[in-house]
Amino acid sequence: MNTFNLKHLLLENYPxxxxxxxxxxxxxxQGHVNNSVFSTYFETGRIEFLYHPNNGFLDDSTYVIARLELDFIDEIKWPGNIDIGTAVIHIGNxxxxxxxxxxxxxxxxATAESVIVQVDQQHKKSKALTDKQKESLSxxxxx
Structure with a gap:
């Protein structure tokens, strides 16, 4: 369920x-960006969030997306760029x-909410976030 509020409306509120x-x-x-491409733009933001070396919570972690909820608000027209904001709204185990x-x-x-799970690559099961990772995410x- 999408839990967006007014904070989600401004790009400057995303870290x-x-x-x-x-x-x-x-x-x-129709001359606008196809709806299926929106999820690719959101993926660009998630990858930047998860794997950018300056974010400080990676170690050798592997992440999978478990859920994606997307709300279309307006069309996107070519040409140009899309700005993508990403933020943590909940930290689980x-x-x-x-x-x-x-x-x-x-x-x-558009807005999206996703659930990202850290997994143990060898055993293909969820893996607890460390205290250091949780602190960085906070x-x-x-x-």
Missing amino acids: IKTYDKIRYPDTDR SSMRLAQGLYQDGRLV HLTLK
Whole structure:
């Protein structure tokens, strides 16, 4: 269930920001970006969040997405860039819930919530987040 509030509406409230280029092949017959591509833009934000070396909580961890909920607000038009905001909204034992926003020219076009689970690569089972990881994640919440 999407638990967004007004904080989710502004890009500046997200601690992790990145962008993606809108590609012409992302568009459909109506001339706007196809709905399926929105999840790819959100993935760009999640990957930047999870694997950027400055985020400080990785070690040699592996993460999988367990849930993705996406709300379409407005269309995206080519050409241009998409700004992506990502933040932690809940820290669990082995998982985290992320909130994300997509913006074109400062306009909110979609929101998403996802559940990301840390897994033990060898045993293919969830793996508890360390106290250090939880502490690092706690600094990446919505402002």
